[in-house]
Amino acid sequence: MAIVGVVLAGVATAVVPMTASNAAEACVAAYGSSTVYTGGQRASYSAHNWTAKWWTQGETPSTGGSGVWTDNGACGGGGDPTTPPGGCSYPNWVAGTWYPAGSIVKYSNGGYYRAKNENPGYDPIISTWYWEPYSCSGGGTTPPTTQPPGNSSFPVTEAQFNQMFPSRIGFYSYAGLVDAVKKYPAFTTTGSDTVKKQEAAAFLANVNHESGGLVYVEEQNQANWPLYCDTSQSYGCPAGQSAYHGRGPIQLSWNFNYKAAGDALGIDLLNNPDRVKNEASVAYQTAVWYWMTQRGPGTMTPHDAMVNSAGFGQTIRSINGSLECDGRNPAQVQSRVDAYNRFTAILGVSPGANLYC
Numbered sequence: 586m587a588i589v590g591v592v593l594a595g596v597a598t599a600v601v602p603m604t605a606s607n608a609a610e611a612c613v614a615a616y617g618s619s620t621v622y623t624g625g626q627r628a629s630y631s632a633h634n635w636t637a638k639w640w641t642q643g644e645t646p647s648t649g650g651s652g653v654w655t656d657n658g659a660c661g662g663g664g665d666p667t668t669p670p671g672g673c674s675y676p677n678w679v680a681g682t683w684y685p686a687g688s689i690v691k692y693s694n695g696g697y698y699r700a701k702n703e704n705p706g707y708d709p710i711i712s713t714w715y716w717e718p719y720s721c722s723g724g725g726t727t728p729p730t731t732q733p734p735g736n737s738s739f740p741v742t743e744a745q746f747n748q749m750f751p752s753r754i755g756f757y758s759y760a761g762l763v764d765a766v767k768k769y770p771a772f773t774t775t776g777s778d779t780v781k782k783q784e785a786a787a788f789l790a791n792v793n794h795e796s797g798g799l800v801y802v803e804e805q806n807q808a809n810w811p812l813y814c815d816t817s818q819s820y821g822c823p824a825g826q827s828a829y830h831g832r833g834p835i836q837l838s839w840n841f842n843y844k845a846a847g848d849a850l851g852i853d854l855l856n857n858p859d860r861v862k863n864e865a866s867v868a869y870q871t872a873v874w875y876w877m878t879q880r881g882p883g884t885m886t887p888h889d890a891m892v893n894s895a896g897f898g899q900t901i902r903s904i905n906g907s908l909e910c911d912g913r914n915p916a917q918v919q920s921r922v923d924a925y926n927r928f929t930a931i932l933g934v935s936p937g938a939n940l941y942c
Contacts, residue, residue: 635654688700
């Protein structure tokens, strides 16, 4: 709001003082890296207040990264001691922004990166040909950890992930996946180390098949897009007749699935389905939601199939059994099984029994 000055003949300028309505909001409690924040909870960081959009832990508030934080604007008071070491004041990295060579950005893991080559916003911890770690103090370029705190239980390393998906696009980042899996603490943490790795391999094998190796974010056949609006639902299709086509690593489809997933995750996907194609963590979250909670045409969730030794074949049945199982499309089933065998080999575990449906 502009400060208003009034000049009268023979009278000095009168200035309207700042009032509570245009003063900076007071800083809320400072952000804690070990604190769990759920959707709607707030924290202050770098003299700004922030609101979490969904469950998060160990993700420094910023407008980049997985997109979990909303910047509420500058705040005052509260003694928020978050000035970066070495005097760094570079902007947060934003996916899709063009960065000339030499640009320096702050990534969501708290580290700084310098563009070695110009690029259209590639992820600094993935596209290492384009980016290099940067030390603001001038004392070298020691890379910060690429795995956010609190995620050491996920049984697939970034190197193994990259080996599994050599052709994946930048949108499907490892950081986005690791952020998403925190939504369901039992995911890949139940049972023995072998079972945990088998579940991770099974999930990623189905993701590999559904997304073409983490290449496709949206369903390719656009002729099908108008078919996923179930008008019998009371809430209808507020985003449009063609808005509920497949998106994300397990190709979330239909208006009722967008609503159910959004309700479970605390995200309004019914009105904003494009968040699944625009935000990596949200895309992965929808896949983990389906894996952990939905039976589909099967009799159990994919998670239950793996932790209860029903076998990989039952995960196929729960995801697309009505079209692929019981001899309907053996080539598609084989594609999933081949990926599962390859991924378990990368993780160093046996695939187990009952691979087919």
